[in-house]
Amino acid sequence: MDTKNFTEKFYERYGNRDDKPVLFFSPGRVNLIGEHTDYNGGFVFPCALNYGTYLLLRKANTNTLKFSTINFNDDSETELKDIFQNTGKKWINYPLGVINEFLKKRIKLSGLEFLYFGDVPNGAGLSSSASIEMVTAVALNEFFNTGLDTLELVKMSQKAENEFVGMNCGIMDQFAVGFGKKDHAIFLNCDTLVFEQVPLILNDCSLIITNTNKRRGLTDSKYNERRGECDTAVELLQAYKPIRNLSELTTGEIHVLEKYINDPVVRKRARHVISENGRVVEAVKVLKNNNLVRFGELMNLSHDSLKDDYEVTGYELDTLVYEGRKLRGVIGTRMTGAGFGGCTVSIVRKTDSAKFISELSVVYQKKTGLVPDFYQPEIGNGAERIE
Numbered sequence: 001m002d003t004k005n006f007t008e009k010f011y012e013r014y015g016n017r018d019d020k021p022v023l024f025f026s027p028g029r030v031n032l033i034g035e036h037t038d039y040n041g042g043f044v045f046p047c048a049l050n051y052g053t054y055l056l057l058r059k060a061n062t063n064t065l066k067f068s069t070i071n072f073n074d075d076s077e078t079e080l081k082d083i084f085q086n087t088g089k090k091w092i093n094y095p096l097g098v099i100n101e102f103l104k105k106r107i108k109l110s111g112l113e114f115l116y117f118g119d120v121p122n123g124a125g126l127s128s129s130a131s132i133e134m135v136t137a138v139a140l141n142e143f144f145n146t147g148l149d150t151l152e153l154v155k156m157s158q159k160a161e162n163e164f165v166g167m168n169c170g171i172m173d174q175f176a177v178g179f180g181k182k183d184h185a186i187f188l189n190c191d192t193l194v195f196e197q198v199p200l201i202l203n204d205c206s207l208i209i210t211n212t213n214k215r216r217g218l219t220d221s222k223y224n225e226r227r228g229e230c231d232t233a234v235e236l237l238q239a240y241k242p243i244r245n246l247s248e249l250t251t252g253e254i255h256v257l258e259k260y261i262n263d264p265v266v267r268k269r270a271r272h273v274i275s276e277n278g279r280v281v282e283a284v285k286v287l288k289n290n291n292l293v294r295f296g297e298l299m300n301l302s303h304d305s306l307k308d309d310y311e312v313t314g315y316e317l318d319t320l321v322y323e324g325r326k327l328r329g330v331i332g333t334r335m336t337g338a339g340f341g342g343c344t345v346s347i348v349r350k351t352d353s354a355k356f357i358s359e360l361s362v363v364y365q366k367k368t369g370l371v372p373d374f375y376q377p378e379i380g381n382g383a384e385r386i387e
C-alpha cells in the first residue's frame with residue numbers, strides 16, 4: 001500500500017492539505033474450516049488476511065458525509081440525518097449501515113470525508129463487505145471517542161449487513177475481521193462467542209487462496225434457502241430433544257437424524273453442520289499438536305461434505321479442489337466462504353507452491369474457460385488505526 005499516493009488522492013478529492021486524514025485498515029478473512037456453521041451456533045476457524053480495506057477519514061466542519069473510493073467511480077454524499085435508509089444497489093450501503101448503527105446509539109456525528117481503497121476481490125468469499133463495515137466502525141469509534149469494544153463493533157457491523165444491506169449472514173466474517181491476530185487463526189464458538197486465537201504454524205507449507213472468478217449470482221437466495229433448511233431440521237429435531245440450534249447435537253448423535261428427519265435433503269443439511277463442527281474441533285486440536293497432515297485431511301473432508309451434503313460448491317470450486325488434490329505437495333484444499341463460486345483455500349508445501357499454481361491454472365482454464373487468480377496471503381491483525 002502506497003500511503004503517500006493514497007493520501008494524495010484524498011487531497012485531490014477533498015482539498016485542504018493542512019488537515020491530514022487518519023488511516024485505518026481492516027482485513028479480509030479466509031475461513032480455514034467450519035463452513036455454514038456460524039448461523040447454526042457452531043464452530044468456525046477463520047483468520048484475517050493482509051489484504052483488506054484501507055480508509056482515510058477526516059472530520060469536516062459541515063453536516064455532510066462524503067464517500068469516495070479508489071476502486072471505481074462512484075462518489076456520493078449525503079447530509080447527516082437521524083436515521084438512514086438503504087440507497088439501493090450502492091456500495092455506500094456498507095458504511096451507511098454502520099453509521100446508522102452509531103446513530104441508533106444516539107452517538108452524535110459530524111460531517112466526514114471518507115476515502116476507501118480495497119485490495120480484496122469483491123464477492124469472492126473473502127469478506128470484502130465485513131472489511132468495509134469494520135474499518136468504518138473502528139474509525140468512527142475512534143473519531144467520536146465512543147469507547148465501544150471490538151465485540152460491540154463486530155455486532156454493529158453484522159447488524160448493518162443483516163438489516164441495512166439485507167444479507168442475512170452469521171457473525172463469522174465480522175468477528176474474524178475484528179479479532180484477527182497476526183499469524184493466528186480464531187477458533188470461535190458462534191453460540192457463546194467464546195474464542196481462542198490459535199497460532200497458525202504451517203512449517204514448510206503456505207496458504208494459497210484461489211479465486212474461481214466465477215460470477216456469483218444466486219448466492220444470497222441459496223444462502224437463505226440453506227438457513228431455512230437448517231431451521232426446519234431444528235424444528236423436526238424437537239421431537240428428539242429441545243435444541244435451539246443444530247450445533248447442540250454431537251457427531252455421536254448423527255444417527256438420530258434418520259429417525260427424526262424424513263426429508264433426505266434436510267437430513268443432509270443437518271448432517272453437514274453437525275459433522276463440520278466435529279471437524280473444526282479436531283482440526284484445532286491437531287493443529288496445536290503440529291499434525292498438519294490430519295488438518296489437511298479434515299479440510300478435504302469439509303469440502304466433500306459441503307459438496308455432497310450441503311450442496312454449496314459447484315463445478316468451478318470442485319474443479320479447483322479435486323484437480324488441486326492430484327498435485328504434489330497439497331496437504332488440504334477446500335472451498336471457503338458461502339460457496340457457489342468465490343475461492344478455495346489450500347495448504348501447500350512451499351517447495352511445490354509455484355508448480356501448484358501453474359498446473360492448477362492450466363487445468364482449471366481448460367475445464368472451465370475461466371482464468372483463476374492466486375493469492376499467497378500473510379495472516380494479519382484485525383481492524384485498526386495504522387497511521
Ligand code: GLA
Pocket residue numbers: 034035036037038039125169170171172173337338339
Ligand atoms: C458467508 C457468511 C458467513 C458464513 C459463511 C459460510 O461468508 O457471511 O456468516 O455463514 O458464508 O460459512
